[in-house]
Amino acid sequence: MSSGSCHYEVHGRQANSWTVQRVCDDRQSAIESAGSLFKELSLKAVKVLEVSYGSDEPVYHDKEVFFNGERKQVSKAPDVDLIGPVCQKVSEFYLPEARRSILTLLHKPLAGWKITPLELLYHAEHLQKLNDTGQILQGAVQRVAISQIHKTGQKVSERVLELYSMCNELLQDLKTRRHEGEFISLENDDLNELLKKAKATENPTLVFMLALAQYLKSISTLDQKFDKILEFITDNEDHEVLGFLDQYLADFLFSSGNIKKIMGDEENLGDGLLGLINLIRAETKPSAENHHTLQRINQLIGEGLLPETKKLLVFKVKAALKGNASFVKGDPYESALFHRRILSRLNVDENTHIGGSDCVDAVQERCSRMTGSTSIAEILTGLNNPLDRVERLIRVANGMVGSANIRAICNYIIPVLESTHNTQVILEESLDDLKLLKKLSALQQKIRDADFQDYYYDKIMSGLDNIGMEAFKTKKIQSQLTSANPNKIQLGFSVLGLIAEDSVPYPNVMNLVRAFAKQTIMSAEFMGELEQKAKKGGEEADMIKEFYLLLEGSLARK
Template sequence: MAAAKIHYEVFVKKHRKASWILAEARPEREDAIEFAKKLLSATPTGSVRVSKERFDEESRAFRSFTIWEEGAEKFETEAEKTGDGSLPCLSPDDLTNPSARDTMSRVMNEWFVRKQVTPMELMHSPEHAEDLESGGTELQHAIQKVAVASARDGDSTVHAYVKQLHELSAKAFDRIYKDGKSGRLPKFSRYKTYASLVEAHAGEKSPYKIRAALADRLSDERGFGKKLSVLMEFATELPEADSARKTGCEQLDIFLAEILNFESGMTALIGSPEELGDQVQRLADIFDGSDSAESLQGPPADARTLTRLMKTGGLPSCKTMIASALLERLRRPRRMRPKDVLAEVKLARKLAQKLVMAQGPDLAVDALQDAFAKRSARLLTPETIGDFLEKCETPDQEIENLLALEENIVGAQNKRKLAGYIRATLGNHKTEGWFVSGGGRAIDRLHRLTGFQTKALKGNYPDEDKSGLATAFDALGQKVLERSGLIDAIVNGPSPALDRAASLLKLVTCGAIPVGKCSVAAQQKAVQLIRSDAGLEEARADTERAKLADIEAMLKTISGQSAAA
């Protein structure tokens, strides 16, 4: 008998700032210590301890003391908790609150998905309650999970919370069974339509009977998809009176949102498109109220129905679930368009523009930015970039495509990574050979480089990366100038000195050569020509005043550009 009142609890602490977390309870001392050692080997920076838990008959409480502890460093033992450990849910009615139902969905997710029922159905159906209570250890495991989480942040022990949760669940089940036997849980068959059900009970203080009748009707259907369709049908049967209509819509919203809270329920709504991009597009159109959008024209038809209902503002909980599913899919590691990077880039841009306009309480700007930052990171893997540049025929096309990608990338870290790809492309031998020794006129290749540099400077890269890109374009431009001898050819040409100086300055002001050492070199050579004997002699002639005015204007323009930079 005594042995049955002793067990051993294994706790783990992942690092100094972490709290002790109950990992598992074992009946045997040696088994608990062995399990603790395995945990420690998997958490080398943490510590573990094993405590012996003995039940004291006199105080009706467990007495605990540590029998074994090891770890990389000695952590302080958590202070003994002596509080009453009050739970936020005190009565069966509290279990129908949104936070309680969300907790149930998380800790018993497998059971709900396997049975294809929702927490609200469970709390209003004796059959489902009996199934859960007598179905094995799932209820016990759920209680243990909630108790451990509560004890971690609360003022009492796991055992105290377990006791309270057992008492609360017992009260809830007792009420369901008693109400079922007494007939307080009405059958949906008593009413002709959903509207008549709502009208019969809309004036009551609690929607308990409406929910019970809904749960009864849904029990006839197998699968979230069929239940979703039934609820959609009910949405077309709302009462005409405003107060009753509001009540009916609120209850449908709760049941619909609970179904959509499960992945299989969301799949029943939007279907199973092969590509993630199609899922995201459908969710975005539903959230935005675009019921005529192309993505919603095929099956399932319930998606269009829900979109129209949400558009009226009558299903706020459903809209929250759609927003949550949308953000979750945007954060997934999968590509939205795995076979076409360019199509994915276009889709990401389209979605970003659409959702920024639709943002609100359910879809906050910071959450969108975070989701699209994660989505942007998927586009910047070496494999994806390789696919993106695969069809480029020349190095300048590769650079052009990479620069265009910047407008579709969110997040400073992602833009920094993109800048790294651009610099790497500029620095490889193929790119250098194409610009320095490629076909056509050198001035055309320089003009191309200058256009790229200008676009990079207008981009939203971090300042350090923007400066690095400008320098990289300028460095390649210097090599083109050196190989082509363009500046020297102008300096040593047969034209008058002021004409040659003007030509050099036009290279800068017209964006024919990159900003930096390239433009400085051209400007310095132009000034030397102006100050040369030939240049000064030409400047003294009255016929050259217009030419001098043009040169002065270009020098001011260049000076202004340098100051702005």
């Protein structure tokens, strides 16, 4: 560090998110590193932040001292979110994204008519019913048009007329086909036979889907239709048939209720998302709580035979991650622990994640929302001992993703450890000083297991060690050990045990304990007593073996 109170962080931006690439002690080294990394890693942008610790306020502050690359353009956002896709022809109404928009816009009427978007698009009577409602269709068309004009460059009225024209074109086409008798019926639930007949026509896909829509019209409820699609998926092996059923399954699984039906009702959103991700990865394990068809769906996703369903599940995961619902309702601490688990399951390989950068950014944004002082206060509710607060914050940091978010948590940990008042509280509340040292050592181990940047790693490790040093001296732990052990052998074994079991923090407390251990076991009294035990033989002679085991264990520690 350049002055003992600040350091310099080199951040790089590859896509939308900034990540810490390097931490330097001086400004010039950081700027030079930024320039090198910008070229070597083909980054879109790099920046150097001077991070300083406030003397008046126990938090870290940063300011930008260097920037190179593309500044993210802040464009004026449209007044309404885009409702996609921007369809230019009727065939695009059948796209998965278009059907999801139809289901969102027309959720109530479709639920009332007990039909799916595919049934609406493949059955003239359903589409005519929508056309006859007037206001419902008008409202949906206007919402879509208003959201899309910043993409199409049209006036609202022009886009409305264009959408109406495509709706009318689709309706007339369905009516014409019905009038000309271009329909084949599904008989005896034999989809293979239906496919065979459809292939004898000019448009097998259209004919097959028209027949399936007509068949489903005779089923009175959406639940029963969903059950029938699941039954068809279980009973059919033909890849083309499964491709048609895949579209229906995707439409049905847009409903969270249907997802719960096949996967079971998880206690919280975090576990529910992990379950969905496992299904996307085709790694769902059998469970009594799951629908009997889930393993079949899992198998088909793994074989690449349900691509639309897989995309729909990715869409659901992405939407949930971008939402505001907590991973564990009412428990911010448990919610915080889910972030890294979820990102780990989203990871496909080193550079690829399910849902792409959108999902990664959404997880990081969720973490960011939990690093504010209000959220941290809620996470620490009920914890009065400073070390208990530090332990919880370390666990939270281990659940976080994104260097900036982990750094934010570290900025709450360090002031706790560096507070003289907190150190006094820790020492005053300690009822067993050896247990206190062991807890400090255990917290250091958690830091070793964490993904902290070197600067924060060193600060926190040092803070824990300093508290240990204060305890060792103030509470006269060396004298406590001497008083608690009636002879040199027991004292030597006890002190070696502290080292061998990693029961004291590093490095300074450990060095004190090592020096005390060396002084004890090298004393004539210790060696003399040990020699006398060895001469007696039997169980007392085994103490030699125990001594060497402890000595070996203590030497193995750093």
